[in-house]
Amino acid sequence: MQGMPLVLACLLLLSGCAEAPVKAISTPVILISDQSDSDIWLPETEKEAGFDKELDEETIVETDPFIAIERQVYPDLPDRLRVERIANLPDEVNESSGLAMRKGRLWTHNDSGHDAILYELSESGDKVLRRVHPLNSVNEDWEALAQDDQTLYIADCGNNLGDRIWMQIYKVAWQDLDQSRDQGVVPSERLSVRLADTRPERNRHAHNNDCEALTVVGDELWLFTKNWQDHNTRLYRINKEAPVQQLVTSGEFPARGLITGADFDPASQRLALIGYRLGFMNVSAFIWIVPVVDNAPDWDQASYHSINPVGQWEAILWHEGNLLVSRESSVLGRAQLGRIVLP
Numbered sequence: 001m002q003g004m005p006l007v008l009a010c011l012l013l014l015s016g017c018a019e020a021p022v023k024a025i026s027t028p029v030i031l032i033s034d035q036s037d038s039d040i041w042l043p044e045t046e047k048e049a050g051f052d053k054e055l056d057e058e059t060i061v062e063t064d065p066f067i068a069i070e071r072q073v074y075p076d077l078p079d080r081l082r083v084e085r086i087a088n089l090p091d092e093v094n095e096s097s098g099l100a101m102r103k104g105r106l107w108t109h110n111d112s113g114h115d116a117i118l119y120e121l122s123e124s125g126d127k128v129l130r131r132v133h134p135l136n137s138v139n140e141d142w143e144a145l146a147q148d149d150q151t152l153y154i155a156d157c158g159n160n161l162g163d164r165i166w167m168q169i170y171k172v173a174w175q176d177l178d179q180s181r182d183q184g185v186v187p188s189e190r191l192s193v194r195l196a197d198t199r200p201e202r203n204r205h206a207h208n209n210d211c212e213a214l215t216v217v218g219d220e221l222w223l224f225t226k227n228w229q230d231h232n233t234r235l236y237r238i239n240k241e242a243p244v245q246q247l248v249t250s251g252e253f254p255a256r257g258l259i260t261g262a263d264f265d266p267a268s269q270r271l272a273l274i275g276y277r278l279g280f281m282n283v284s285a286f287i288w289i290v291p292v293v294d295n296a297p298d299w300d301q302a303s304y305h306s307i308n309p310v311g312q313w314e315a316i317l318w319h320e321g322n323l324l325v326s327r328e329s330s331v332l333g334r335a336q337l338g339r340i341v342l343p
Helices: 004-015 044-049 057-063 066-073 174-179
Strands: 029-031 041-043 081-088 098-102 105-109 118-121 128-134 142-147 151-156 166-173 184-186 189-195 210-217 220-226 233-239 244-247 251-253 258-265 270-278 283-293 303-308 313-319 322-327 336-340
Touching: 098 151, 098 174, 098 258, 098 313, 098 322, 105 142, 142 258, 142 313, 151 174, 151 210, 166 174, 189 233, 210 270, 220 258, 220 270, 233 244, 270 313
Parallel strands: 081 303, 098 142, 128 184, 142 210, 189 244, 210 258, 258 313
Antiparallel strands: 029 041, 081 336, 098 105, 105 118, 118 128, 142 151, 151 166, 166 189, 210 220, 220 233, 233 251, 258 270, 270 283, 283 303, 313 322, 322 336
């Protein structure tokens, strides 16, 4: 699927359908990383510029004529939404992959390669107030947080290679977190889940079995896949209590990209999904706003929005009718906490 923009470009150019003039591009292209999720193609000069440089999406459009063709392929996409920066995240959480809020303060965590630690942030988002370890938990690849009134859920579900069979959901009581101190520990329970309708295959970033998005909807946990091959997403429903579960797909939806986070707003009955798309020489970020009707996503009424600035936006959280989002540190910019004001 990642080669489709180039194929479409060639077809459109040969047929005379590309309306925008194509500029010559001589800048070499590199793969920023082959050992983490930050596998984003960009001109090498941007890598040399360092992590502090913000890339505006319009700048990337100027250097990448394939975006014009991409917009022809998806002509129905609404206008972009702007991420307002709240704070640069502390270095301790430069791979923030999940967000939750308790008593006006955010909790987050890092993903694979880091300790199994929950981080409470200051109200401004730029300082770590507490670091708490859930007992009996490990961070194989923590990718998401979900919450209800009693419990914080940690999704250890990342599956970049595609060969993971069992995934874990750790449950931590908010009451225990409220009483914990910095560098403290809290009890946790573990749910083990398996995507029973998939076949594990070791093929890094070339499969449809990755997972990075979890949210609470009523009495269920909803897990959404990150499909590297077909750019769809599948929904799996998880029982909050059963310790071992074999899951089958509840629905599949055309995400048009890689889903990295999800959150459900009970007040508006809307689901928010965040993700990004890898193009020939660019990365673009997006959100879906999806009504939930009769306990199911109503994709016919869903709206797709590109977001700017670009980046590897990983987590999303409803807050007072708008959205809080976090971004991992990468060549596209520092780890950041932001707000999206919805129209």
